[in-house]
Amino acid sequence: MMELGHMPDTTERGLVQSRWTPGAPEEVRFLGMSAGIKPKESVPVTAYRCSKCGYLELYASPA
Numbered sequence: 001m002m003e004l005g006h007m008p009d010t011t012e013r014g015l016v017q018s019r020w021t022p023g024a025p026e027e028v029r030f031l032g033m034s035a036g037i038k039p040k041e042s043v044p045v046t047a048y049r050c051s052k053c054g055y056l057e058l059y060a061s062p063a
């Protein structure tokens with residue numbers, strides 16, 4: 001079964017491992033402006049790459 005989720009991006013803390021979060025992203029607004037999306041519980045995303053063709057498979061399993 002495939003479950004809807006999203007992968008929030010962080011740009012201010014340097015390099016971080018991508019994470020998968022259940023459900024659709026919820027926008028946070030501050031003073032009428034977008035202030036990113038709501039942080040929620042998430043699991044790290046692991047990417048496997050085919051060494052022949054570069055095809056990627058992503059897994060979001062709890063550690």
Ligand SMILES: [Zn+2]
Nearest residue numbers: 050052053055
């Ligand atoms: Zn391949």
